[in-house]
Amino acid sequence: MTMRLASRDDLQTITTLTAAANLPYTELFGSPPIPVTEDYKPRIMLFSIAVSPAFQGAGHGLAMLEWLEGKARELALPEIRLYTNARMERNIALYRAFGFQETGRRPNPYRPGWTPEHDAEKRARLSDDIML
Numbered sequence: 001m002t003m004r005l006a007s008r009d010d011l012q013t014i015t016t017l018t019a020a021a022n023l024p025y026t027e028l029f030g031s032p033p034i035p036v037t038e039d040y041k042p043r044i045m046l047f048s049i050a051v052s053p054a055f056q057g058a059g060h061g062l063a064m065l066e067w068l069e070g071k072a073r074e075l076a077l078p079e080i081r082l083y084t085n086a087r088m089e090r091n092i093a094l095y096r097a098f099g100f101q102e103t104g105r106r107p108n109p110y111r112p113g114w115t116p117e118h119d120a121e122k123r124a125r126l127s128d129d130i131m132l
Contacts, residue, residue, distance in 0.1 A: 001060065003067040014050075021050035025088060031111065033085050046082040049091075065098045 006014060019026075019036050026032045035048030046068060051060045072080050084091050086105060 001063060003064065005071075017052065018048055018050045020052060021056075022048075023053075025085070028087070029085070033088070034083070034108070046080055049094075061094055062098065065094075 019032070022033055022036050026036065035050070049061050049064050051064075068080060072078075080100075081103075082095065082100065084095070085108070086092075
């Protein structure tokens with residue numbers, strides 16, 4: 001697997017992949033989760049990790065997190081932030097196993113009455129000696 005930063009040319013592929021990877025949650029919630037409806041403008045935040053259902057469980061999500069952490073280190077960014085729906089327990093377990101810590105829960109601003117969103121962050125280790 002080769003990883004690279006996405007470009008605007010990848011938008012349709014990202015949109016299609018994200019919808020396919022989140023289909024179980026779309027069915028569970030009765031509406032797509034926020035990563036499926038996100039506009040994907042460049043930001044310093046992890047919006048979604050989407051692995052094709054045919055390849056889930058093979059470590060690709062973890063590999064993407066490791067790659068992203070390397071990018072954060074390379075760019076000297078002190079943390080990686082993300083949000084997910086509190087009912088996405090499998091995703092939250094992966095993020096926790098990778099070292100993300102919950103920073104809060106809040107109502108979904110686009111769907112009043114929905115399960116709170118789960119905010120998390122991971123401090124980037126920029127060297128072997130310094131943890132920000």
